[in-house]
Amino acid sequence: MARTAGSSGPRTEEAIRSAGLALIATHGYAAMSLRQLAAEVGIQQGSLYNYFRNKQEFLFDLIRTHMQDLHAALDAALAPEGGDPVERLTRFVEFHVAYHVERPQQVFICYSELRSLEPDNLAAVVAMRRDYERKLSDILDAGRAAGVFRLDDVRMATLAILAMLSGICTWYKPGGRLAKDAVREIFLGMVLALARGEVPAEAVEAAPPPALSRRNGVARAGAA
Known part of the structure; x- marks a missing residue:
């Protein structure tokens, strides 16, 4: 080039x-x-x-920038603060799905290359990930306090929801059987059912994504 x-x-x-x-x-x-x-x-x-000074700094900067962009975009999607927990959870799901579909390379690297970060860099990224998780937990906590969500363990529900939604980067394929909007609506229904206590968090697959193959620069484990 x-x-x-x-x-x-x-x-x-x-x-x-x-x-x-x-x-x-x-x-x-x-x-x-x-x-x-x-x-x-x-x-x-x-x-x-x-x-950049070296290869490690380059990787860290890529992942850190991705996390900063993710936080900023989520804050914009959820603004203003407060309001109806169901509406805020809906906006969270819609944002998370769209972001992961539109930035597959960044998301893939952020998950798959954590193991390649040196300890201090890894700690910084993990802290940013926990801050992101906390934003979802706050929504679920507010919904439980308002009586609209029935959750015995908000932490488990947070991790289960994120594992389910983030898995889209391993299998979604534009032009496949399901359009992005259809996938979003299916995910939204499942998340709301979990938050309302209709599906226990333990029933949601929270294991790491399946083994990934690298093809055309995007993780794939099937196609919708």
Whole structure:
């Protein structure tokens, strides 16, 4: 990929991030080399160090930026604070499903490459993930306090809902049997049933996603 003549620093940085996402999603962090990344962008390998110090910092920045964007987008989707817990839970589900469908590479890397982060970087990302979980827990707590949700264990319900919704990045395929809107409505019905106590949280599969294959830069384990 030839570098665009006269490209600016921000444009080159964006090209590096885009190429890095695709390479890691396709080959994995361990297999991606900085030489390969530089070649994909069309710059000298040494030029990469104008944007990050090493490969680990690059991965951490990709995941951290993803989590920051996720938080900001969720806050916008839930604004203003307060209000009806059912409506807020509905908005949470709609947002989470749409975000995971629209950003499969970022989501895939955020899940699959946590193991590749060094301890301090991993701790920072885990803290951001827990903050995201807490936003869902707060909605469920408010619904339980209002008497509209029947949950014995909000923490378990939070993890069960997130495991169910996030699994979409392993199997959803645009153009498959179900459209995105149909998937969203099915998920919404299941989440509301769980929150209302119609389905116990223990019944929701909360295990890690199935073994993933890398194809076309996106995790797949089937198709809707």
